[in-house]
Amino acid sequence: MDDNYPESSVLRVHRSLSAASNLTWLVYFILLFATGFQSFGQKTILRGKVVNARTNEVVEFANVLLVGTTLGTQSDLNGAYALELSPGTVTIKASFVGYAAESRTLLIDGTQKVITLNFRLQPQQKNLSEVTVRGKRERYRNKDNPAVALIEKVIGHKQQNRKESFSFYQYNKYEKIEFDLSNISEKFRNRRSLKKFDFVFNYLDTSQVTGKVNLPIYLKESVSNVFYSHNPERKKEFVEGEKMTGLGNYVDNNGIKVYLETLYQDVNVYDNNISLLAQQFLGPTAPLAPQFYKYVIIDSTTLNGTRCVNLGFSPRNKTDLLFQGTMAIALDSSYAIRKVIMGFSKDINVNFVTDMRLAQEYNFVQDQGLMLTKDELAIEFNLLKKENGMGLFGQRSVSYRNYVVNQPIDPKRFSGLSNDVSKDALTHDDSFWAQARHEPLSSKEQGIYAMVDSVRKVPLFQKFMNTALFLLEGYKSVGPFEIGPVSTFYSFNPVEGFRLRLGGRTTTTFSDRMAFETYGAYGFRDKRFKYFAAATFSLTDHNTYTYPIKHIQVSVQNELKIPGQELQFVQEDNFLLSFKRGPNNRRTYNQVMQVDYLNESKSGLALNLNVKRIEQTPAGALTFDQYTPEGAITPIPNVISTELTAGLRYAPHEQFYQGKNYRVPIVNKYPIIQLRYTAGIKNLLGGQYTFQRLMAYANKRFYVTPIGYTDVTLEGGQTFGQVPFPLLTIHRANQTYAYQPESYNMMNFLEFVSDHYGAIFVDHYFNGFIFNKIPLIKKLRLREVITFKSLWGGLRPENRPGPDTNLMRLPTNETGEPVSFALGSKPYMEASVGIANIFKILRVDLVKRLTYLENPLAPQGYGVRFRMKFDF
Template identity: 30%
Template sequence: MRYSLFFCFSLFTLSVLAQTKASGEVFDSNGEPVPFANVILEGSTVGTITNEEGRFYVESDNNYDALTVSFVGFETQRFVLEKRSNYNLKITLKEEENSLSEVIIYQGKTSKKNNPAIDILKKIWENRRENGVKKFKQYQYDKYEKLEFDLNTIDSTLIESRIFNGMEFIFEETDTNNITGKTYLPIFINEESSKIFGDNTLNEEKKDLLGNKNSGFSNNQNLIAFIKDLYADYDVYDNYIKFFDKSFTSPLSKTGVGVYNYVLSDSAYIDNKWCYNIVYYPRRKNELTFKGDFWVNDSTWAIKDINLRVSKSANINWVKEVYIEQEFDVLNDSTFLITRDYFMSDFSFRKKEEARGIYGKRTTLYDNYKFDIKKPKDFYDNEVDPFNEAIYNRDDAFWHNKRQEALNKDEKGVYKMLDTLKTVKAFKRLYDIGTILATGYIDYDGWDYGPVFSTFGYNTVEGLRVRFGGRTYGTLNDLWRFQGYGAYGFKDNQFKYGVSGKVLLDRKSRLILSAGNRRDIEQLGASLTNSTDVLGRSLASSSLITVGSNDRLSSINLTNVAIEFEPKKNFSFRTDFTYKTLKSASPTFSLDYFIDEARTQIASELQQAEISTKLSYTPGRKTTGYGVERTLINEGEYANVFLNYTLGVKNLIDSDFDYQKVQLFYRQPWKIGGIGRMTTTLEAGKTYGEVPLALLSVVPGNQTLFSIFNSFPLLNFYEFVTDTYTSFHLEHNFNGRFFSRIPLIRDLNLREIVGVRGVYGTLSDENRALDASGIFLQAPDLEPYYEYSFGVGNIFRIFRLDFHFRGNYFNNTDARSFGVTGAFGFSF
């Protein structure tokens, strides 16, 4: 009872603070909802546009007595606001005389010819580079960014839920969202102050982070980085606006006339500049488009104000609504610069109006612009800086000076509320569960058990396999890390283990020394470019179901010592020394090879010492953390170039072979505007010298029912073996571009995926003669082997099915001409 009274009192207090609130629906004379109607607080520029169901919500801190509702083809309606808070209003618009044709045009497809709105749009295209920081050679400005997450649709059912037992006090901080009109509870806030420097002649930009502060998660840089990556920077003048790993067609795009309807709605003076108002909305459902309006100046053709709202029918998961608003100011009567950027998203499992979810809100403010102050090129190159804890512990005086707008009452309350919440046991339990699901580890005061998802496994040799392991973990910025595991197979009755350690010797150059040892069962040939990571993922124990029998597993004893450093951001150099012992792990599989010229003596175990040098370049990669390990936050979004040279040294610690191996790996993702996302991968390699099967390059087959990156789903393990190879993979996800145009199917939000992969390789006669395994060694040297596939993604928003077809080599033993693989995954 006490909390209910306080809750009601809090709502009353908040309603007094927000001076004018109004929500409702707009209908025509037939009772049909009117989408995209303008709703303005009379005497102001504060307003909104009705959604597809004709609903609206508008709010201001000032007092207003009336709403003005307008829509092309209808008479403007003035609606008197009798109270400060006016909810569930029903507003009916009357059609203008002789304007039926206008209504039909506006609600359907507008003409592309003789349309004044499109004439204005063409002026915007012509002048887009004459506005913003791109107009100048160099630029710099202050940037303040505020991120906030809120639990929305707060009702009595949620408040009384058992999950919040002991945490009821948090509901004292509820408020109403000024876009949707829903009640929400702030649960997270992060502030950042930085200085941005840029050079358009060098195509370089640098960010100098000055301060960072958040509620209750001061050291959780992973969480901060993940949230910030969701809201990547964008430019409304670009043809495509990219966020949530999707490319949305901008209403200012040169391709916009093909996907949007445009209507010249109004004109007025804004800040003493005559501006036109253009309303836009999608021509078709399910496409990645927006609806909204923008004001554009009549002389510079620069955007003064724009808002963008993602349609609920857009093919995007877990997001019910997205609202973007940007404001621009004029510089020297000629150039418009962005001053405020507001981005709000409503994350939810369902897209129904009443569905509960989480608001993600980002407010970015820009100030103190300066231009044509040249900096040397090395100023931009020097990006790798040591972690400075002071940045994350700035005092109140710093934030008072750096905030370009003060925190409101609710935002201040989040800091206090989260500090209190961290002391509540119920919250700690929820936080621990979330951490386990996100990281796969259970925290035990400096030691993490896990990965928990690797505790049980199965393979032909070991049968049921049990694994226990863990790692040291103090903070994300630990300078050293030790980890290990032990495993036992109930079929082979053998114990396996792995241990490794690494230490960061210098933060700036990221000089790292590492070493480790592993004795385990492994599936060799799972990839062409193998990693020397001692505790890398073992394919042998990761699948419970396989296609056909797989007993071609190896027993490996691997010791590795490595040193690596990063002379330039995202460019790393690594040198390894590796010593390994390899033999078959199954009586039905052999790695035997001849050890004499007469080919009469056979060895079943290989001992080999290797020295390798690896160069890796990953432009565009984003990481978080300054410790010995860093967390990747934009996986799959950056290119990766990898070059490896390996030298095998005979007689070094009884090593068996002399050889050299060169390998190249290049992966490139491509976002191709409105037609989806493509990923291409090229691999090439050559081994110089005579080596046995265990040291050859096995074309990676896949005998599981799950999709595995850069493998061939219709190849069996060891079906192709090479010493020289070139491999190419291409996959394109159309993001539902074609399914969205098919009635009934488009409501499922499915996504089309096509792929093709091929490999060409050879195997020398000398290496064939050295082999005594009894396996028929074949290389794809008659013609390149290839496969192609068609897939359907986003099934129930979490599952993908791929249908694979073999293109040739149908006469190979146990050749599979058709197969199906699937994968689970979270994606927007």
């Protein structure tokens, strides 16, 4: 936004924005006030579209100016614009590089509320001072292009223009994120199902510009102090206050806050890679940017007495994860960016987002350098990406004050976490917020808190949320107890036949410090009952589910298991996992008693201590037997081990959404590292073996902008001591038709056993980089995925079954042929190619096993696997 217009005007206009409006009108209404237009007297709304006169295609980012003034805006992704004008005779000019400008004069008499004016621009070559800018029909070149020469100057000087070039800086930051239900229609308001909620429509807000209606539904405010030191480089943000609307215990309000912060991250236009909407965009000032962006000089302007050039930038391929917009670059030898307005093409391969607009300004502080002074990010969401459909409009507004630069900061300021929240942040009263806000809330914004609180008290809403959570998360609340998960009530497998299960857990209304969970199950073929019971005691002042967790859990379980399979987010008896390929009848009955201690910290470091006694008894077609010294085979009734485990997990800056019985991680660029040591103690609680096991795990996402990102997982382990195969590492196989990222999708259950191993998993997501360049296919918004998995390992001589080792035989089939093997000199390998984003949620992989095809029942050919995943 322009410095010439006060922030209060901008925010006042934002409050009148209609989230019900078509994305088109919303976006330039934001841009209109990003230019800082102030209104005086009776106003008339001028709106319309800018199109190519030859093709009728919309012209995005066209300049629409009131001649003789600084008032103006830019067309959005749909070519639409809107201006608010005072009475009088005015001349409006529309222009864009590569087109002949068009001017229109009209009389604004003050009686018309809305005037529609469309512009049809003729494509042509255009000379701008000494710069020749080629039209759209001619081939764009970097060579001898003054616009490219200018951006290269910006790139060359950006390190000195970044705020990180200061030795020290500090400031006070006030952030506000608001979501509105947009494009509320009369038909929607009159639905019978909403009669109980008709009071919420008292909070509707109609945009004076678009005439559309919006309903505010969410507001989050935070105020913090930010400190930075260049040498050594350290940054600390201390959040003094947070306030947000919420839905009580129905959802993880902190998780929603974290997820929104991920979507609406701080944007630094000088960054090479810019994170937004859980994606990474190649920034327009990255060293590689001239290879992927087109740049054009539009015109010149003056900002705060500094002569600037308006530089336009757009993707060479509109489907790539790149931005388009304009930036004002100072011509004072600093080549600093003073103002930027940017969004992305409507053809971009991003789901559910119909438009995005970022507006930022940089001004001098304390006459020492440039700092960000205006920061507005608006995003329009629509499930089907319909231009006029009902959706969500979200805007993040950040203001900064009390800048202090190049003044030493006490090193104690940087102690603790890089992002620390005051213990009292969520408990401040209205007097704190009246002083802490940089500007008072509007009456509409104030009403959001009252409205959401009223909605939560409506019995129909409570019934709806309980039903929705039952369907989505699988739990149904009955007082202080919730029954579920529903997906496990019925399943089937070859050993149990039909399996029925019923269970549940206590809620926080039962106790904040204690939680109990239980279930009972019965198999109609094996005619055996299974059960589980656990008691969890929180060692903190919050409940057992709230991060960071510090608790002790005691549990007992009698259950049927597939050896080597430990699923993360779902239960093995989930109904959908009942469908499997190949034989699936080798299992064990496990009787487990354990005590588990977990201590998480906000730094990302977690300590886990565990004592477990496990008795494994063969089930189905699986048998436990061993060789005698004479070479005969004798059965073994069970394997009993007592294990002491210590684990460390380090996940810096980890964020997630906390569900009823799971966490959904919000992946970032930081690694996750785990170390685990297990000791088996013979004769302790009946343990039969002495052994040690060491495991290490590391996972990291690498962004390779603009061609996607790569997830890499490394894993390795070793077992010390002589033990039977149930206590060795049985590698994670997958015989379901669901694609599992860190399992071997073409490996059979129990197929490979190791006492030492190393593994690598590589998944690269192109995010449509290839498909986006193929005609017709690019309209489907599909995304390409390739994966590779490799496993090395084996068994040392002392753990290879035989008469000389007196060890348990590896599993065999009914005729005595082995079905489990040790890895040899070559690794197990499989690879896949996949198509993701089918119907926006489905991924389909074609998987090929590359080695050990000679093993019995090894899948030959290709396998098809499916995965459901919500993604932007």
